[in-house]
Amino acid sequence: MFVPWHMPWLPNAPEDFRARLKAVPSLAEGHGAALAQLALHRLNSTQARAFAKTMRGLTAGDISLAPLAPFRLAVLSSATFDTIEDALAAAGARHGVALDLAVAEYDQIIQTAFNPGAEVFAIRPDAVFVHFDHRWLALDRFSADPAGTVDAALDHIAMVLRALAEAPGAQIIVSNIATPPGGLFGSIDCAVAGTQRAQIAAFNRGLRDLALEMGALIADVAGLAEQVGTATWFDPVMWNLYKLPIAPDCAPLFADMVARMVGALRGKARKCLVLDCDNTLWGGVIGDDGIENILIGAGNPEGESFLTVQQLALDLKERGIILAVCSKNFDETARQPFREHADMLLRESDIAVFQANWTDKPSNLEAIAATLEIGLDALVFLDDNSAERAQVRAALPMVAVPELPADPAYYPLYLTSAGYFEALAYSIEDGARVDSYIANAQRAEVKQQSRDLGDYLRALDMTLTAQPFDAQGRARISQLINKSNQFNLTTRRYSEAGVRAVEAEADTLTLQVRLKDKFSDFGMIGVVIARPHADDPDALDVDTWLMSCRVLGRRVEEAMLEAVVERAREAGKSRLYARYLPTAKNGMVRTLFDTLGLELTSEEADGERRYRLDLTGYTAPDLPFSREQTAL
Template sequence: MPTDLYTELQWLPRPPQDFSAQVKAWTEVGGGAALRELASYALDLNQLTRLAKRMTAAVAGGADIQPLIPFRLAVISNATMDFILPALVASAARHGIALEIIQPAYDQVAQEALTPDSRVNAAKPNAVLFALDYRALPLKPTPGDSAAAANAVAGATGYLAALREGIQKNCGAACIFQTFAPAPETVFGSLDGALPGTMRWLLTEVNRALGEQVLATGDVLLDVAGIAETVGLASWHDPQMWNLGKFPCAESVIPLYADHVARVVAAIRGKSRKVLVLDLDNTVWGGVIGDDGLEGIRVAQGDAIGEAHLAVQRMALELRQRGIVLAVSSKNTDEVAREPFLKHPEMLLKLDHIAVFQANWNDKATNLQAIAEELSVGIDSLVFLDDNPVERGLVRRLLPQVAVPELPEDAAGYARTLAAAGYFEAIAFAGEDLKRADFYQDNAKRISLQKQVGGVDAYLASLEMTITFQPFDATGRARIVQLINKSNQYNLTTRRYTDPEVLVAEEDPAVFTLQVRLADIFGDNGMISVVICRPGVQEPGTWEIDTWLMSCRVLGRKVEHMVLNHLVEHARQRGIHTIVGTYIPTDRNKLVVDHYEKLGFARVSADDSGKTVWKLDVAEAKQETAPMKVVVGTNLSLEEADS
């Protein structure tokens, strides 16, 4: 059945025969990485439950399951979630998250959200999932009565808004709301879709209003209605299961639902993939360019095989447009592999769209590593699309961090399978996303310019940079949250914050916040650095740098020096005499181990974990400037200042 792709998670490899034994054999020595590998099979509900049980027992016993990232999720529901919760824990491991679930009593939705010391609010979770289905809403159908229908929608929407307000006020966690999947039963038939006041009409309107609420507040949307439509409402809603124990959906769709929850949780923590690496022969086009030649490959409109591969190209282009970086890894002679891009009139993908082009005879694992290095992204940012099961198996074995979708026999299913896997889940869309793929390519141009011109300063001057400093504001928040949650390399403390947490910092006058943008002759880089300073708890008149991160795209541009100058200036204005910086090592941020030393800070302490603390005497701070124009903005206006 076509829906098996979704309900059976067919982009994931089938679990081995001895899966249960492997789960049993897992020990702490294998750590979180081994758990993630076990979770990365297409598991059914019983297998997910088994893995979750093992994980939960291990964590309760004090086991270390790094590098899985801890996340505390409260699940508030009007239905029985007992089958679903273990599936969430195991699915989250698949996405690199160690999920801890906070489960309040059954059907206590409003009480949990609105009571300040409720179980959920007292637990201070990172996020709250409102796992509500349509039966949770105060909705009474009034077919044909438009005014009553509008009131009902306003009432239901108001109820949802009150729930989020309750959580915001009482614990400040990020809220994840689900759209509502209507039941397949209709009253009038097709007319239900048009007539105000039918359940179907009401839920369409509530879902639309919920979407608006989510965009306006920075909450997170889980489009359950869309997922249910994809597999069919009749497959989603199982009346027997609802009657037997108030189970919100059919057992067969739980693995899919759980994977979708895990995707958005991972996206909140910045764990979505960033790069799509494409094989060429029989993936981007039909046939083998080295054997079939330019005239022999299938990539034409009107040819069923060609159309299937064009669909892959179209999807890659759409992903690129929203900021996913494209790369190529192909076993070919470079010149031969480039020929279709240059000469085939039907190719949608052009060389300009590809940030890194690796066509050679090395093994693909080596090439994928080279691609990650060239783009300055982690190997776990990559998705690798290849029709060849041998290549897929090799990459999975050598680089288990790379996502490698299983593909069906027929190329017609490639694009759909890639989309179904949901590797690039996004929880917000910032204007910068539109341009990101270009940035990486412009960077390659900048590097070649750097090779041409003489000294570094001459090169920097030739870039005609403009740097803009502003405190946090509503406009920048989505991008600020995105940077905080996905910057790994140039990140001193790797502290992750949700949208509501960033808002708290933004509104606290004692906290100094900074968003930095950079433009140059190649274009606008958008927001590239974020800093948060909090008043020192030990000593008045000091600042502690809670967060300092920067996009690696602007490495070597002396942006960090300019940011420090700006910090020092503000510190002086506010009577701060000392700025304290901390470096917390992770396996990704070695790049900034001597960040503070380079900026003239003096080391105060270091501990065994590699954590170091630094301080800067504001009065004695030297200011190293770089050739760029400085613009200082407030929330309301931008004014120019001399550099």
């Protein structure tokens, strides 16, 4: 289930959030960036309040919070605004602004609006947010004179907005009204003009015209409450006790909505959606599964899920958001579905920059931003892989990276609910602008040097397990052996019965390798089979060596070699022979053994490459795994 107020697109706050927050004021520089980084997380009320306090302290000390843009916001609310106020500082930092807030006393909208000397105006606000709900305007359960009631309510608001407009310079933001749950008659509530539902709908329509006339922006509280569910949004206990307008749980989301608008006023709305390919735009791995086996399109529930992701991307493009692709794949392989798959909605021509290669994703995102000549803080990166997400967040905190759930059916909800692409106005030309980006963008050059990924890999808390084949692993071992095409050195296939036979061979070294990290358990991701060498009694000969591409870039291949060497030594061997047998799909591992430090002994005419490793000369590198040792 998708619970909007829980803001599941935000990662959880780190355990040491408080300590990291407390450390910010003593930094020599980069206070704003540090705050922005902390604000990317989902915060509880205490954390949000502490965040606000730290930020106030820095502002009071005249410390620059760049790259956050300063923004002074005055708030006039008909209710207790405290819980929302506490959440606003972090919400602002999440959307690129350092908010300086001045909140008028509870239920003093009229008095404040008509008093230019009021305290909240002393900050010379960039914007004034006027917030109220049905209770303030007496849009009650039933009105015998609905037209009169609604007109009176609109007049009341018009009076407030006109008074505020007298003080020039400040953008007015006004909330509309959410319809509380419950009703009066039942189904005909939707048809009778005097019901609360009908009154509020009429009020919101009138407010839209009023806002247009006055150049005010509407904060769509009604739309947000509807998404959350109005029975969750409104909390009668909190209203009666403290005059809180909404449930405290919903305050962070409310604050986020306001912050998105303020961020957009400062030009901080995101401009470009960068999409991963495998298991983000389609189900499966194009390089392994092939174009005929990836899941996309109608007729298959998963395929339909990915179709909705593509449709959303197209809809965003239509309204002016640039699309880019960032995928760990061969360029030709990644482009193939866009070119040839009949059910793909996205085509190459929709993508302004297409980055498919084996370089790390932060480098590719930098290349995308540079090619489009937009900032990294204009990018949103959608990727199903938690490790890639963590890497991008660590290396490029200014790129927005939503968390994603296991089920792709929810991807569109996560992406749209996070409010990255907040627009303050829309014209049909916005869509045309994207085409010019596509026309201008050249294929981006990626800087060849990858970044030092050590810190990020260590932060993943990876645990690697290597153990011999056994009955429990047999089905998965066989599946990997028969499915893996790209990261597969010899592409030798064994049925499940074949695997069982290998298991029983005396003196054959077998390894099934599993990986988990703090985000997920990848299960079995690697398989090795090595038999005694036919001519060299002191050596093993690698028959099969493969790995799932899901765990590329984590140094798993090095850990696998370490495990093989350990087992081979235990078996009294002193040399290892291995080979690369080329296929149409395994070009990515052509030089794997060279990279791992094996000696190339010969290269055949058909592309086969033969290797040898002297086990006595091998020292294991320092790897970012904890190893779970298992019995032989």
